[in-house]
Amino acid sequence: MTASGGEAFLFWTLAPLMVLAASGLLVVRKAVHAAICVMFVMVGLAILYVAQEAPFLGVVQVVVYTGAVMMLFLFVLMLVGVDSADSLTETIRGQRWIGLLLGAGLAAVLLTVIGRATFRPAVGLADANAVSNPVALARVLFEHYVVAMQVVGVLLVTAALAALVLTHRRRLGPRLTQRAVATARVAALAQGRPLTPLPAPGVYAQNNAMDTPALGPDGRPLEHSVPRVLRIRGQERSATAVLAAEETLVEHRAAAAELSEAAELSETARTAGSPARTPGGEEHR
Amino acid sequence: MQTLALAPWLVATPSLGAAILLLAGRRTDRWGHWVGVLASAATFVVGLVMLLDMFGMAPEERVAHHTVGTWVDAGALHVDLGFQIDPLSMTFVMLVTFVGTLIHVYSVAYMSHDLDRRRFFAYLNLFVAAMLLLVLADSYLVLFVGWEGVGLASFLLIGFWDHERVNAVAGKKAFVMNRVGDMGLLVAMMLMLATFGAVDFETVIGASAQGAPGASQAVMIAIGLMLLLAACGKSAQFPLQAWLGDAMAGPTPVSALIHAATMVTAGVYLLVRSGPVLEAAPDAQLVVAIVGAVTLLFGAIVGCAKDDIKKTLAASTMSQIGYMMLAAGLGPVGYAFAIFHLITHGFFKAGLFLGAGSVMHAMGDTVDMRRFGGLARLLPVTTITMGLGWLAILGVPPFSGFYSKDKIIEAAFMGEGWRPWVFGFAALLGAGITAYYMSRLFFMTFAGRRRWASDGPDAPHPHEAPALMVWPMIVLAVGSAGLGFALNVGDGFVHWLEPVVGHTEHHEPVLPVWLLIALTLVLVVLGAALAFRQYAMSAVPTTPPHAHALVRAARVDLHQDDVNEALVMRPGQYLTRALVYSDRTAVDAGWLGLAGGIGRFGDRLRRLQSGYVRQYAAQTLGGLAVIAVVVWLLSGQVG
Amino acid sequence: MELTNYLGLAAILFAIGSATVLLRRNSIVVFMGIELMLNATNLVLVTFARMHGDITGQLLAFFVMVVAAAEVVVGLAIIITIFRARRSASVDDVNLLQS
Structure with a gap:
């Protein structure tokens, strides 16, 4: 069975773009760009699934991968630092060549195997999908793979718990109540700390940004008006x-x-x- | 036998004495030596009671066994811790305990200035205990325990003054040479076990007495030669004689004990006890006689050249034991005489050694006879007691040696073919030489002019020894004088031993008996006269004069140490060195090289473990690619 | 068009994913490479399901997706934990496997 002309057109349009996007994973410096590349590949795959008589999987692909997994990636990237660019210079001697060689070699081997293998004539899923694809899948799933499904469910719960446990921070000091914070502020007044909330960062006529310090009444910049994270990262800018x-x-x-x-x-x-x-x-x- | 149950006490009593003295430590320093004497004397009393009991029994009932319990029960091997009480063992018990006790008493005075006197007595007791276990055992294995115990005690006593290296080396030499003999006994026991399936006297000797059915002649010869090797080691017989002279490094009472009562007599005991085994292998028996004859002459020749009073006596012991070995090698006709001579020799040699100790005591521990002379007037008791011993060893009638040694010479002349002539004349010649060197010793020490420095700070002041030393010497001198006659009345001693060694028909020697006695006496008188002329009538040089080759060789023990070194020690050292060298170069280098190679390989391999996850991933992927290629190739071939 | 073209695409995507794992140091990007490989496998499964007319292949792809979701959750949690401890998301900084 050969695919229809439309499908061929779809494939030959999408496939090069997907390979291109995937190659982006190897060359882009920023992790966010890499994530976008992967997303493109995944959406492309979803389209191909639909084209391959697997509409249910196509939808799941979009929901699970682009919707959940890649969003998780982006969240984590936010936590780790969106801007942190990855240097592409190789530090391990020879690793780049070994990696490229292995990648190319693997591709060569797989492609050769595929090219040389003889396949039986393709059957197509018209019969299997007679009752619509999701129903057919559900039948197989709940008739033959119930136990596997249960186990996978357990696995998911375990994974969720594992993520909770892994990212859990143990509280090291006593819980800070509002009262305690207020008392501490008043007590710190004697050392010249402000009693009031910290000043907001700079808001100017032509520029307002979190990274620019506000100017005090005397015209000097107030360093602590910039969020601490930016200061530590060295990303603040002075008013001048x-x-x-x-x-x-x-x-x-x-x-x-x-x-x-x-x-x-x-x-x-x-x-x-x-x-x-x-x-x-x-x-x- | 009613008193049979006392047998274990014969061994236990001196062992107990040794244990008390060794374990109680310095607390017993002040009275410990009396514990030693008491233990030895008590053993003698126990032995005496058993002996008297034995006298009251018919000769056929005198062989008895007392089993304490099972010692080894391993499959086919079953050995009891048992004692054999018979006239032979009782004879040894009496000799060992009586002479031993006298030596104990003597040592109380002799060692009075030694800080370690308690330890010395502990070792003496141990020595006596080991010797008694040796002679009372009813199997070769139990005998071996006593055998080794004697070796240990002799090692401890010869090297007693081990603060001087020479003494420690002498002790070690004795120990090592004894080990050579012990190997013989061990091999003999293994052969017995393989041949007879047992190592107790009853089985082995009983089977041998019936011609050893089921055992080939070669095995019997091997057993006999191995027993001979054992006896040579313990009794200082050729070719294992070298340790005896050096053993003089021990205190003089030890020499007396080793040479008279214990240790060197063990070899003779072993051979007499194993008589039927040797008779089953006539070739081995002949070797025994040859060894005895060679040692007899060897010791006598060495004795003629020695200036050290103790070493002369040591050479004499070697020679006298050679007589006993010769007698033991002559077969049943000689066994009783071997033991007879052993008894009388025990007395007069102990007396001679104690006398020598007395002389050394008087002369400030000098042993060089060329520095003695004219001591007769100053040490009258010592002179008389040693004189009696001297006459006894010479074989002058009616002293002890006459009865025992002449019998051996007589027995040596019995037999057929060339043997009586060779052995007989060897024994005869030995008697003459013995007369010469013993007279030389006696005259050099007691007669002539005095040759020691009479003034100066180190000048000795010869004086008679204290009573505790003198009385044992007197008792032994009386024994030397009268024991031979007493035991010989009506061939009493020979009949006494008959239940063990068996009755032998009287044979006539190849020469008439009267002629032999006359020949012996003539030779003895000639030897003594020669010595008298050389050392009593004329002046003795204080330094050894230049002499011809034989004398020079005899002075260094006929080069026995050189021979041993050249034949055994050097090749052994070269062999060891070669083995060590090959071990280092071939074996060690091989294994170390292998280990190093693995280590270097591991080092290389370690570099793969960089800790970088990406490298690990690359390795994994590489492996995967390889597997994929292989699977592909294989499927291509198969499919 | 032959259906094997899909398999070829999957092979290329898989190789690119593996090369990403080997070459990139940012652990999150490495993780994306792993996801890419999983997706490539899914494409193979779906394609084979179609070729054999057996919908079980799609089911397996479905399972792979679910398991991958769980894996992503745990993996990212681990990355965050490491980042918290070492202030770095580079896989080369985590070389404690050595000795």
């Missing part, structure tokens, strides 16, 4: 840096505007002119 960036931008745009103005002028000189525009108009929008 923001300002400098602003100014560079202003200058850059001004220069660009002047350039275009000059061009326009020359144009005007040739075509007897059009009115000049003010350069700052757009950028302070």
Whole structure:
């Protein structure tokens, strides 16, 4: 049995894209991009499942993999740090070549085996899916694989419990109540700590971001207004840096505007002119 | 026998004495030596009671067994811890305990200045106990225990003054050479076990007496030669004689004990006890006689050249034991005389050694006879007692030696073919040489001019020994003088031993008896006269004069140590070295190389374990790829 | 079009997944590589189900998905635990397997 022309078109459209996306897994630096690549592959697979007379699995693929698994990946990436780029320079001597060789070799072996094997003529699932694919699956599942299904259920519960146990943090100190926090704040007042909540990060006319410290009444930046995590990661920016960036931008745009103005002028000189525009108009929008 | 149950006490009493002295430690230092004497004397009393009981019985009933219990019960081998009480063993019991007790008493005075006197007495008791176990045993295995005990005690006593290296080396030498003999006894026992299925006297000797049915002549010869080897080791017979001279390193009472009552007599006892075994193997018996004759002459020649009073006596012992071995090798006709001579020799040799000890005591532990001389007037009692011993060993009638030694010479002349002539003349010649060197000893020590330094800080002041030393010497001297006559009345001793060694028809020697006695006496007188002329009439040089080759060889024990070293020690050392070398180069290097190779391989392999998960994954995948390829290839071939 | 093309695609995806495991150091990306391999296997199962006309293959793929879900939960929990302890998600930093 050969697939229909439509299916062939679908395959030959999707397959190269999927291989491309999968190869992205090898080369992209950021884990988030890698996750997106994988998602693409998985959605592609879901489509292929549907094309291969397995609509139920296609749906499950989308729900379970792209919906649950890959979301979990993204959550974890958030916890670990989205921005942390992976250096692609190899540290283990020879590992890159060994890995590439093995990957290519494996592909070669598998493809050769597939190419050289003789298959019986394909049957197709038209008969099996006569009662609709989910019903057919359910029949097989609940007629022959009940015990396996139960065991898998136990496995899932165990896995959930394992995840709970593994990520559980033991409380090391006493539970901090609101009262205790208030008392501590008042007690720390004597050492010059603020009694009030910490100031919010900088909010400026042209820029408001978590990574920019607020300015105090005296015009100095308040370092502790930036969230601690950003400070530790070294991702905060000083107000002056923001300002400098602003100014560079202003200058850059001004220069660009002047350039275009000059061009326009020359144009005007040739075509007897059009009115000049003010350069700052757009950028302070 | 009513007193049979006392037999274990003969061994237990001195063992108990030794145990008390060794275990109680320094607390018994002040009175411990009397415990030793008491233990020995009590043993003698027990032995005497049993002896008197035995006298009251018919000769056929005098052989009795007393079994204490089962010792070894391993399959076919069954050995009881049993004692055999018969005239032969009782004779030895009396000799060992009587002479032993006298030596104990003597030692109380002789060792009075020694810090370790208690330990010395413990060892003496141990020695006596081991010897009694040896002679009372009713199987070769129990005998072997006593045999080894004697070896141990002699090792401890010869090396008693082990703060000096020479003494310790002498003890070790005696021990090692004895081990050679012990191997013989062990092999003999194994052969007996294989041949007769038992090692007790009753089975082995009983079977041998009936011509050893079921045993080939070769096996019997092997057993006989192995027993001879054992006897040679213990009795210092050729070729295992080298340890005896060095054994003089021990205190003099030890020498007396070793040479007179215990140790060296064990070999003779073994051969006489195993008489029927040897008779079943005439070739082995002939070897015994040859060994005896060779040792007899060997000891006599060595004795002529020695200037050390104790070593001269040691050589004399070797020679006299050679007589006994010769007698034991002559067959039933000689057994009784061997034991007879052993008894009389026990007395006069003990007396001579104690006398020598007395002389050394007087001369400040000097042993060089060339430094003695003219001691007769200063040490009258010692002179008389040693004189009696001297006459006894010479075989001058009517002293003890005459009755025992002449009988052996007589027996040596019995038989057919070349044997009586060879053995007889060897014995005869030995008697003459013995007369020469013993007279030499006597005259050099007691006669002539005094040759010791009379002034100076180290000058000796010869004086008679204390009573405790003198009285044992007197008793032994009386024994040396009269014992032979007493035992010989009506051939009493020979008949006494008949239940054990059997009755023998009287044979006539190849020469008339009167001629033999006359020849012997003439030779003895000649030897003594020669010695008198050389050492009593003329001055004795204080340093050994240059002499011809034989004398020089005799001075170094006829090069016995050189021979041993060249024949056994050196090749043994070379063999050991070669083995060690081959072990190091071949065996060790091989295994170490293998181990090192595995270690290096493991080291290489360890580098694979980098700890990087990705490398492990790569290895896993590589393995998978290999398996895939192999499966593919295989399926391609099969399919 | 032959159905074996699907198998070829699955083989290529599988090889890429394995190469990812070998080459990437970020443990999360490594984990994605493993997921990719599992998915490739699923594609094979589905394809074979179609070729043999036996729906059990799809069922097995279904089981693989469920088990993979459980595996992802536990695996990511482990990654988080390691990250908490060592402030790193690189698999090379976890080389305590050595000695």
